[in-house]
Amino acid sequence: MATTLRPATSTSTAGPARGRGKRHSPYPGWFYLPAAVVYGVLFLVPTFASFYFALTRWTIFDSEFIGLANFVQFFQEPALVKGFTNTFVYAVVTSGAKVVLGLGLGMLLTSQIVGRGYLRAVVFFPVLVSSVGVGITFQVLMHPSRGAINSALGVFGIDGPGWLVDPQLALLSVALVDVWKGVGLATLIYMAGIVSIPKEYYEAAKVDGAGSWTLFRNVIFPLSWPATSTVITLSLIGGLRSFDLIWAMTRGGPGFTSDVIASVIYKQYQAGFYGLSTAGNVILFLAVTALVLPLTRFLARKEVEL
Amino acid sequence: MKTTFLRRSAICAALAMLPLSMSGCSAGSLGSSDGSGSSGATEITFLVDNAPSTLLGAEALVEDFNASQDDVEVTVETRPQGGEGDNLVKTRLQTGTMDDVFAYNAGSLFQQIAPEETLTPLTDQPYMEQVDDSFVPQVSAGGEVYGVPYGTAFGGGVLYNKKIYEQLGLEVPKTWAEFIANSEAIEAAGIAPVIQTYQDTWTSQLLVLGDFHNVAAANPSFAEDYTAGEAKYATDPAAIKGFEHTQQIHEQGLQNSDFASAKVEDGIRMLLDGTGAQYPMLSSMVATAMSIAPDKIDDIGFFALPGDDPATYGLTAWFPGGVYVPKSTTGDEFEAANQFLAYLATPTACDILTETTVPTGPYLIEGCELPEDVPQVTKDVSAYFENDQQSPALEYLSPIKGPALEQILVEVGSGIRPAQEAAELYDQDVEKQARQLGLEGW
Numbered sequence: 001m002a003t004t005l006r007p008a009t010s011t012s013t014a015g016p017a018r019g020r021g022k023r024h025s026p027y028p029g030w031f032y033l034p035a036a037v038v039y040g041v042l043f044l045v046p047t048f049a050s051f052y053f054a055l056t057r058w059t060i061f062d063s064e065f066i067g068l069a070n071f072v073q074f075f076q077e078p079a080l081v082k083g084f085t086n087t088f089v090y091a092v093v094t095s096g097a098k099v100v101l102g103l104g105l106g107m108l109l110t111s112q113i114v115g116r117g118y119l120r121a122v123v124f125f126p127v128l129v130s131s132v133g134v135g136i137t138f139q140v141l142m143h144p145s146r147g148a149i150n151s152a153l154g155v156f157g158i159d160g161p162g163w164l165v166d167p168q169l170a171l172l173s174v175a176l177v178d179v180w181k182g183v184g185l186a187t188l189i190y191m192a193g194i195v196s197i198p199k200e201y202y203e204a205a206k207v208d209g210a211g212s213w214t215l216f217r218n219v220i221f222p223l224s225w226p227a228t229s230t231v232i233t234l235s236l237i238g239g240l241r242s243f244d245l246i247w248a249m250t251r252g253g254p255g256f257t258s259d260v261i262a263s264v265i266y267k268q269y270q271a272g273f274y275g276l277s278t279a280g281n282v283i284l285f286l287a288v289t290a291l292v293l294p295l296t297r298f299l300a301r302k303e304v305e306l
Numbered sequence: 307m308k309t310t311f312l313r314r315s316a317i318c319a320a321l322a323m324l325p326l327s328m329s330g331c332s333a334g335s336l337g338s339s340d341g342s343g344s345s346g347a348t349e350i351t352f353l354v355d356n357a358p359s360t361l362l363g364a365e366a367l368v369e370d371f372n373a374s375q376d377d378v379e380v381t382v383e384t385r386p387q388g389g390e391g392d393n394l395v396k397t398r399l400q401t402g403t404m405d406d407v408f409a410y411n412a413g414s415l416f417q418q419i420a421p422e423e424t425l426t427p428l429t430d431q432p433y434m435e436q437v438d439d440s441f442v443p444q445v446s447a448g449g450e451v452y453g454v455p456y457g458t459a460f461g462g463g464v465l466y467n468k469k470i471y472e473q474l475g476l477e478v479p480k481t482w483a484e485f486i487a488n489s490e491a492i493e494a495a496g497i498a499p500v501i502q503t504y505q506d507t508w509t510s511q512l513l514v515l516g517d518f519h520n521v522a523a524a525n526p527s528f529a530e531d532y533t534a535g536e537a538k539y540a541t542d543p544a545a546i547k548g549f550e551h552t553q554q555i556h557e558q559g560l561q562n563s564d565f566a567s568a569k570v571e572d573g574i575r576m577l578l579d580g581t582g583a584q585y586p587m588l589s590s591m592v593a594t595a596m597s598i599a600p601d602k603i604d605d606i607g608f609f610a611l612p613g614d615d616p617a618t619y620g621l622t623a624w625f626p627g628g629v630y631v632p633k634s635t636t637g638d639e640f641e642a643a644n645q646f647l648a649y650l651a652t653p654t655a656c657d658i659l660t661e662t663t664v665p666t667g668p669y670l671i672e673g674c675e676l677p678e679d680v681p682q683v684t685k686d687v688s689a690y691f692e693n694d695q696q697s698p699a700l701e702y703l704s705p706i707k708g709p710a711l712e713q714i715l716v717e718v719g720s721g722i723r724p725a726q727e728a729a730e731l732y733d734q735d736v737e738k739q740a741r742q743l744g745l746e747g748w
Binding site for chain 1: 389390392393396400418420423424504505507564566567709710713714716717720722723731734738739741742744
């Protein structure tokens with residue numbers, strides 16, 4: 001409880017103190033309150049409560065303190081190793097593909113081509129569609145015998161695979177759809193990055209006789225590095241906590257072959273292991289933080305060095 | 307001054323809300339009318355799951371009940387099915403916001419909603435005498451009875467196409483070896499012998515869960531030992547059979563070719579149009595067959611999953627769910643709820659259900675009779691009950707059912723994981739569930 005009270009009271013006392021420093025601010029610190037309450041109730045309280053409930057056996061009806069047993073249990077979870085590997089593969093594949101395709105499309109859509117505005121809209125459109133809707137649509141399209149994709153391949157005499165039901169392919173199929181859905185945002189970020197490169201660099205490079213590869217290698221790619229680091233960070237975090245698309249398309253199946261950490265956690269919750277699934281969430285939170293914090297540091301340092 | 311005061315009280319109100327939202331404190335019977343309405347009738351709500359057949363039956367029952375008297379007005383509300391529905395029921399019971407009357411599973415799921423804390427006992431109500439003795443233990447906890455049955459019992463076994471059996475001169479198998487022999491003959495005729503539909507993962511469990519009659523016949527104390535943590539699927543020679551059968555069907559190529567992508571409806575369709583011959587399934591799925599092709603419904607029959615010993619051949623039986631009254635229903639609403647439950651335990655209510663939905667086995671209410679024109683599957687299932695060749699499924703004998711069984715069996719049936727390893731994995735899953743339930747000895 002105390003944790004929630006603190007932001008509210010501290011903002012209220014901060015009001016007059018701040019008034020001394022900034023004389024002319026017409027807004028009192030009280031204005032923070034609504035936001036602080038919303039943030040506290042919807043984010044801070046559940047977050048800290050979850051650290052506690054992760055240490056209990058929790059049945060909704062009551063909770064019993066069992067120390068770290070949930071964490072021990074979670075690490076023994078047979079699907080967990082598979083889940084971690086899959087999550088990692090999924091995150092790397094999707095964020096890698098988004099960087100490559102996003103950069104390519106970004107350069108294409110900032111150059112002088114016919115129908116540029118229309119193409120920009122087309123590339124961005126999938127971002128606007130809900131993940132579950134996309135998942136269900138592709139589930140139909142990827143059906144091994146009745147789906148449009150395999151029917152189209154059949155016209156060319158290719159016997160299409162069971163995209164979502166083949167244990168070897170299921171995860172990659174979902175990753176493919178994730179890339180289709182997310183590449184629009186990556187393209188948008190790259191377009192902003194490329195457009196903001198001052199014209200002088202291009203002119204100087206051309207004067208020096210640079211071809212288009214040299215131009216890309218030495219001007220566009222390094223100078224759009226902030227865009228690359230944003231895309232990597234965003235899509236890696238997105239990939240690590242990916243859940244909606246996978247759940248809509250395969251539910252982690254067939255068997256456990258396309259399970260990721262988030263779907264492993266969700267299944268624990270669905271089965272009524274509330275304490276265990278909370279422990280899983282705490283672990284996921286720590287894992288994402290442990291991975292993303294150094295990564296952003298690294299990417300930011302790279303930016304400065306350039 | 308005034309503004310300061312207002313500001314302060316606004317903050318107080320905001321802060322006061324925090325503990326409220328944290329403790330999740332309940333407001334009791336939120337939204338109930340407490341009999342203060344202007345009309346004489348007490349209004350109560352009846353929560354059922356949103357499966358089309360459940361809803362159809364519930365609405366017909368409520369309509370008939372409302373028309374039969376003036377004191378109580380029942381309205382139907384729906385909830386999701388499956389795990390999501392379980393969570394909703396638990397949450398509502400815990401926060402005291404449950405509907406006045408609700409339908410929910412009997413057996414192990416019933417035990418998980420903490421009946422002694424959340425439900426009103428109905429042991430002494432006169433209508434409980436109408437309830438079949440076999441059903442009472444499924445809705446009892448701590449010596450009290452909490453519900454009346456809703457719908458019909460059903461069996462877990464094999465739905466089969468009788469025409470194919472006739473054409474090939476096959477007979478209903480009494481042992482697993484005969485079942486495999488039949489399947490090989492069917493395969494030789496170019497028909498998929500065993501239908502599997504892993505896109506609906508739960509359907510993978512039938513060869514294990516529907517085999518329990520045979521497990522219990524071979525090892526009568528299995529359920530008890532299993533609950534105590536002494537009997538395991540991986541080590542009990544009878545219990546592991548279901549896993550091995552699932553593996554055998556895959557290894558011998560007896561499945562339909564699209565087993566990985568097919569859903570229940572696809573499976574039923576295959577059975578109806580004769581491209582598949584045998585479908586390990588719950589007999590309640592006859593309702594789906596009825597809605598797809600009512601004219602072909604009598605081509606489909608049902609037999610129990612055979613074990614090794616023809617002498618103990620019999621059916622693994624599932625019980626209907628129950629209708630319960632939560633503790634949050636009190637006063638006039640409780641009287642009204644009681645009146646509704648008394649109505650549900652009458653042959654009139656059974657007849658209404660028979661008219662609107664397809665009965666899939668016998669009713670467990672005294673005086674309820676199945677009409678002559680029920681589907682063949684229902685007749686076949688009822689025969690096992692009449693001949694007393696049935697025993698309850700494990701979920702009615704033990705509160706423990708591992709949640710990952712369906713995924714594990716999809717792996718076995720798809721050739722990803724061998725039976726022995728899968729049974730060991732399932733034992734770990736069971737252990738987790740037992741610990742969550744706080745059972746002794748785990």
